[in-house]
Amino acid sequence: MNKPIIALDFPSEIEVFQFLNQFDEKLFVKVGMELFYQEGPDIVRKIKDLGHDIFLDLKLHDIPNTVKSAMKGLARLGVDLVNVHAAGGKNMMEAAIEGLEAGSADKRPMLIAVTQLTSTTEEQMQKEQKIPLSLLDSVLHYAQLTKDAGLDGVVCSVHEAKNIADVCGETFLRVTPGIRLPGGDAHDQKRIATPDYARINGSSYIVIGRAVTKAENPVEAYKKVCQLWEGI
Ligand SMILES: O=c1ccn([C@@H]2O[C@H](COP(=O)(O)O)[C@@H](O)[C@H]2O)c(=O)[nH]1
Secondary structure (H helix, E strand, C coil): CCCCEEECCCCCHHHHHHHHCCCCCCCEEEEEHHHHHHHCHHHHHHHHHCCCEEEEEEEECCCHHHHHHHHHHHHHCCCCEEEEEHHHCHHHHHHHHHHHHHHCCCCCCEEEEECCCCCCCHHHHHHHCCCCCCHHHHHHHHHHHHHHCCCCEEECCHHHHHHHHHHHCCCCEEEECCECCCCCCCCCCCCCECHHHHHHCCCCEEEECHHHHCCCCHHHHHHHHHHHHHCC
16 A cells, blocks of 8 residues: 655745654655745755655646756656646646656656646536536546656546546556545545545545644544555
């Protein structure tokens, strides 16, 4: 079972190391925009030096040449997983792979694409993005485009994970944020699920932030997430 990915959505490195110091095991963590834009690439190197795996969640979305160059730099940081927005298109996603390969000394980081954010509802998508599809069909369309571009998988919600596996195959990754412990506050997320439901419904990796980082006892909350995710 893949380790849950903990979203380190903290404002600075002080809070990050206070959080990480509570754990006596190596984690799979996510560095997102909040932390990266504040602390820069050094925070990635420091967390890596502690032996943790890193998903660098910057959701690149730009013209192919810009994404290719940016990915070359991100690959040099030695991260394990990076992402783009599938809405950037097939050429952009292919360019992202080229950039990662050019910047990697050895094996390139895994690359996945965001389909529809887990904070998006079907109604919002249809009205605001003017996509005349069901949310599931839009996610499946982006998943197929992502697979055609040669990426390793997608970011989606748990609710679409099984359908994506059926269409794109079991080895195509389904990385699912929007994870909450039973009865937990959804906050700004719309398509949420518990870790045990994620396991049953075909997630490859779960991403969980506030339910662990803001818990009174983050280590206990993480253990609970692992138990539900692993079904023990
Ligand atoms: O569709 C997406 C893509 C990325 N995220 C990120 O995951 C975490 C979720 O944090 P929670 O506190 O567990 O809600 C956060 O860093 C998002 O930027 C996502 O939620 N949905």
